[in-house]
Amino acid sequence: MRMRACSALGALLLAACTTHADGTQSVNKTAVGAGVGAVAGGVLGNRLDKDKRGRGTIIGAAAGAAAGAGIGYLMDRQEAELREQLASERTDHAIELERVREDLLKLTLSNEISFDFDSAAIKPAFQPTMHKLAEVLRKYDRNEITIIGHTDATGAESYNQQLSERRAVAVRDQLVTLGVPTSRLRAFGRGELEPRANNGSEAGRQLNRRVEILVQTTA
Numbered sequence: 001m002r003m004r005a006c007s008a009l010g011a012l013l014l015a016a017c018t019t020h021a022d023g024t025q026s027v028n029k030t031a032v033g034a035g036v037g038a039v040a041g042g043v044l045g046n047r048l049d050k051d052k053r054g055r056g057t058i059i060g061a062a063a064g065a066a067a068g069a070g071i072g073y074l075m076d077r078q079e080a081e082l083r084e085q086l087a088s089e090r091t092d093h094a095i096e097l098e099r100v101r102e103d104l105l106k107l108t109l110s111n112e113i114s115f116d117f118d119s120a121a122i123k124p125a126f127q128p129t130m131h132k133l134a135e136v137l138r139k140y141d142r143n144e145i146t147i148i149g150h151t152d153a154t155g156a157e158s159y160n161q162q163l164s165e166r167r168a169v170a171v172r173d174q175l176v177t178l179g180v181p182t183s184r185l186r187a188f189g190r191g192e193l194e195p196r197a198n199n200g201s202e203a204g205r206q207l208n209r210r211v212e213i214l215v216q217t218t219a
Helices: 004-017 029-048 057-083 086-091 125-138 157-178 204-210
Strands: 017-019 025-027 097-099 106-109 143-150 185-189 210-217
Touching: 017 106, 017 185, 057 106, 057 125, 057 210, 086 097, 086 143, 125 157, 157 185, 157 210
Parallel strands: 143 185
Antiparallel strands: 017 025, 097 106, 106 210, 143 210
């Protein structure tokens, strides 16, 4: 069964690839989600229903495909809406948007644009961006949203930890004010513990000062 599942998954991934006129290829994420869900569901169904002549495999595959396709479709739509709504912010490097995996998006907010130095108060000029972000997040009620604050390594580690927590909480509270349910939001601070660049240069420190918003869609 494992060998058949692997072969099926490979075929589904190949079928999900689209070749464009210029020879490049892209992957339909919804199709991949359906394929992975179908194979996983088929394996589970087979294990649960070995004595019923394959009916467990068929039922499990159908359920898995539906769940996988549903998540992929929702994330495709949400990603497209966020890219459209935040196009100017992305151009200005105020926000980065990345599809981390099939069910997970990551938005990275630049602290230089969203917060003043050594402050956890969101800048008034950044409020329109928060409104646009909240507008999309409100529409997708299957989201779980994790907000993580980060700092550079300047100053005391304990102070940086507290500042990162306060900034994450400020973003969470602003989203709540704008209508995103509290039950879907979590906020944490990681201080200087997870740099993405070298703290030895100003450019590196600027990259490290950020708030990340992880948006995950659940089945």
